[in-house]
Amino acid sequence: MEKLIEIKHLSKTFGTNEVLKDIGFTVNKGEVVCIIGSSGSGKSTLLRCVNLLEKPSGGQIIYKGENILDDKHDIYAYRTKLGMVFQQFNLFNNFNVLGNCTVGQIKVLKRSREEAEEVAMKYLKVVGMDQYINAKPRQLSGGQKQRVAIARALSMEPDVMLFDEPTSALDPEMVGEVLKVMRELAESGLTMLIVTHEMGFAKDVADRVVFMDQGVIVEEGSPEQVLNNPVQERTREFLSRTLNQ
Amino acid sequence: MTLKLIYKILVENWPMFLRGAGMTLYISIISTILGSIIGLIVGVIRTIPMPERGFKKVVLKIVNGILSAYIEFFRGTPMMVQAMVIYYGSAEAFGISIDKYLAAIFIVSINTGAYMSEIVRGGIVSIDKGQFEAAHALGMNHVKTMTNVVMPQVIRNILPATGNEFVINIKDTSVLNVISVSELYFVTKSIAGNSFIFYPPFFIACILYFVMTFTVTRILRLFERKIDGPENFDLTGNQMQVARPEDIIRKKRAEGIGHPY
Numbered sequence: 001m002e003k004l005i006e007i008k009h010l011s012k013t014f015g016t017n018e019v020l021k022d023i024g025f026t027v028n029k030g031e032v033v034c035i036i037g038s039s040g041s042g043k044s045t046l047l048r049c050v051n052l053l054e055k056p057s058g059g060q061i062i063y064k065g066e067n068i069l070d071d072k073h074d075i076y077a078y079r080t081k082l083g084m085v086f087q088q089f090n091l092f093n094n095f096n097v098l099g100n101c102t103v104g105q106i107k108v109l110k111r112s113r114e115e116a117e118e119v120a121m122k123y124l125k126v127v128g129m130d131q132y133i134n135a136k137p138r139q140l141s142g143g144q145k146q147r148v149a150i151a152r153a154l155s156m157e158p159d160v161m162l163f164d165e166p167t168s169a170l171d172p173e174m175v176g177e178v179l180k181v182m183r184e185l186a187e188s189g190l191t192m193l194i195v196t197h198e199m200g201f202a203k204d205v206a207d208r209v210v211f212m213d214q215g216v217i218v219e220e221g222s223p224e225q226v227l228n229n230p231v232q233e234r235t236r237e238f239l240s241r242t243l244n245q
Numbered sequence: 246m247t248l249k250l251i252y253k254i255l256v257e258n259w260p261m262f263l264r265g266a267g268m269t270l271y272i273s274i275i276s277t278i279l280g281s282i283i284g285l286i287v288g289v290i291r292t293i294p295m296p297e298r299g300f301k302k303v304v305l306k307i308v309n310g311i312l313s314a315y316i317e318f319f320r321g322t323p324m325m326v327q328a329m330v331i332y333y334g335s336a337e338a339f340g341i342s343i344d345k346y347l348a349a350i351f352i353v354s355i356n357t358g359a360y361m362s363e364i365v366r367g368g369i370v371s372i373d374k375g376q377f378e379a380a381h382a383l384g385m386n387h388v389k390t391m392t393n394v395v396m397p398q399v400i401r402n403i404l405p406a407t408g409n410e411f412v413i414n415i416k417d418t419s420v421l422n423v424i425s426v427s428e429l430y431f432v433t434k435s436i437a438g439n440s441f442i443f444y445p446p447f448f449i450a451c452i453l454y455f456v457m458t459f460t461v462t463r464i465l466r467l468f469e470r471k472i473d474g475p476e477n478f479d480l481t482g483n484q485m486q487v488a489r490p491e492d493i494i495r496k497k498r499a500e501g502i503g504h505p506y
Binding site for chain 2: 104133
């Protein structure tokens with residue numbers, strides 16, 4: 001299997017607070033990896049370190065054989081290869097739905113407007129938002145915003161999609177529509193790295209589940225193994241807490 | 246009696262009033278535009294994230310220091326005094342005689358710039374961090390993020406404050422009479438001085454000022470609405486297979502056929 005992103009000895013400190021300690025894991029091409037763990041365990045920070053929204057304090061992030069933490073590396077070009085979906089959607093308020101999905105393509109990938117709109121429409125259809133191209137973000141519901149955000153990231157045609165708790169800010173009834181889109185994407189063979197609290201979703205969709213606690217990876221393996229037969233005591237505690245709610 | 250007097254003054258001096266009002270508008274429009282441009286540039290520079298080390302950090306610190314001094318100085322001293330210092334100072338201390346209209350526009354512009362740069366900075370700071378992050382995540386650098394995502398939102402958000410500045414400029418150009426710029430107040434003062442009639446000319450000036458400021462605020466409000474776009478949006482695609490009766494009626498009416506049934 002082709003290694004797409006390899007993380008080695010990654011650490012991140014905020015002041016004296018050590019949020020990530022010696023993290024190492026690999027995302028292979030076509031794989032869906034779910035990162036689970038309680039709040040404050042460093043999952044989101046890890047994901048944000050992967051696309052350098054947070055600057056890691058140490059370690060290496062190797063993307064297609066190159067360490068992108070080298071000073072020379074063009075982080076802007078690297079980021080276009082990673083699609084990011086945020087918990088708070090972060091749609092651009094000054095653009096309508098179509099504009100949100102085309103601005104990156106036009107300004108960063110230098111695609112023509114016609115081509116960008118064609119690509120955007122293709123992915124807006126995938127997420128079922130193609131009828132809403134004239135709407136402004138403030139006119140959409142949370143679930144709709146998040147689906148547009150997914151289309152915006154897909155429109156850049158990235159190698160990996162990063163999801164940072166994509167359903168945590170949504171009403172329960174809107175979680176379903178977003179998870180459905182993500183399920184379809186996973187089935188289409190897209191490489192995905194997902195931070196989530198949706199255990200059922202992780203169990204169904206993930207090829208691999210990573211459990212994090214207090215800034216370290218405690219356990220990693222198939223969903224079957226991590227979620228049903230965890231080896232580590234801490235994983236068992238976490239699962240019993242979340243599943244018994 | 247007084248109404249008659251006002252009318253008389255108006256009839257005798259209307260070209261002067263009009264020219265004065267025109268000069269006031271001219272100076273305040275140009276200065277507000279120049280000042281906004283200064284404000285945008287200064288505001289953007291002052292919000293550049295500080296690099297962690299190196300030459301760039303030193304340069305940025307020095308530039309920020311100069312810009313803060315500029316803002317503090319021009320916000321902290323009266324424009325009337327600045328006008329005296331700059332106009333007469335340039336002539337007496339340095340022997341450079343500048344055109345008084347140029348001096349007027351210069352003084353009002355840098356004043357507006359000082360206020361606007363703080364307004365712009367506030368506007369940039371108030372934009373949700375998520376907007377920056379989403380732009381960065383798409384691979385945009387700082388300049389692209391600012392020009393495509395942040396500044397359009399900032400400009401929309403600071404429009405009301407810009408309107409304020411514009412109104413203030415229309416009124417505050419009256420202090421330029423100290424360097425004998427023939428704006429509305431200066432003209433009114435001359436009319437009053439020539440005729441020894443005081444309250445009617447100033448009453449007319451008052452109304453003229455109000456008409457100018459009110460028109461400007463209305464126009465800016467319209468502009469804001471235009472930027473905001475329509476309150477509603479239309480779904481695209483033909484999920485609606487059959488046209489609704491009201492659409493048919495509207496279409497026929499537009500074609501001039503009248504009621505179709």
